Amino acid sequence: MKLPHPSTDQISLTNVLAALGDPTRLAIVRTLATAGVPMNCGTFAELGSKTNISYHLAKLRESGVTLTEVSGTSRKVSLRLEELGRLFPGLMESVIGTEETASQHETRQSIAADR
C-alpha cells in the first residue's frame, strides 16, 4: 500500500503555507520537528479525535509538508525537510524555530471584530 504524495515539483508555496496556517497542523509539524524521527498518528491523539487527526495528516501529506509511510497497521509520518529546504529556503526553519505564545491566539478575534 502506497499513499499519494505530490512530487517535489508539485509542491507549491501557497499550498504549504495554507497547510501550515492551521493550529492543529502547525502543532503536528512542530512535534515532528522536535522529535526529529518519524512518528505514528497516535502521537497526535491529544490534538484531536482519531478521525480529525487523520484528516489533518492527509492535508499535510497532500500539500507536500509530510511524508507518510505505511508500516504494517501503522504509519510513519515525517517532515519533507530536505525538499522543502530546497524549494523554499529558510521557511521550515523559520516556522519550526518560532515559539508561539498563548496570548497570541486569543487576541486576534478581537481585532477582526473591532472593524
Place this chain on the structure above:
Amino acid sequence: MKLPHPSTDQISLTNVLAALGDPTRLAIVRTLATAGVPMNCGTFAELGSKTNISYHLAKLRESGVTLTEVSGTSRKVSLRLEELGRLFPGLMESVIGTEETASQHETRQSIAADR
C-alpha cells in the same frame, strides 16, 4: 481615521501563515515586497474586484502582515517587515524570495482527488 491593526505581540504565526496561504494575498505581498514602497489598493486591481481586494487587504492587515495608512481618499499599504522579521526570523525573506511556477498551482488538485 485610523484602521485597527494588531500590536506586535498580538501577531501570531498561525494567523500570518493562514493570511499568506492564499494566492491573491501572496501576490499582494510579493507586489509590495518587489515595490519596496507603500502602495494603494488600486495597484492590486488586476488581482480581483475592488470589493474583493478590500477584503484581502483587510485580512492581511488584521493578521499583522501589512500596515494600512489612510492618506486622504486613498490608503498606503506596506509590509510590516521589521516586526515580522523580529517575530519570525527568515519567514518573510523565504516567502518573498521564492518563485512560484504556474504548474504548481494546477497539479495539486489531482493529488487530493487521487485518494
Place this chain on the structure above:
DNA sequence: TCCTTTGTTCAAAAGATATTGAACTATTGA
C-alpha cells in the same frame, strides 16, 4: 457646490474546510 476618485460596508450566495460518529480495512499478536 457637484462630481469624481478611492475605498469601505453590508447582505447574500457560493465554496471550501473542519469536525463528528459509525462503519470499515488491514495487520498483528494471542
Place this chain on the structure above:
DNA sequence: TCAATAGTTCAATATCTTTTGAACAAAGGA
C-alpha cells in the same frame, strides 16, 4: 482463528472563507 490495534473512509453537519453587487462615505478637484 479471533480479537485487538491503527488508521481510513463516508456522510452529515457545522463553520469559516471567499466572492459578488449595491449602497455608502470621505476627500479633492473643477
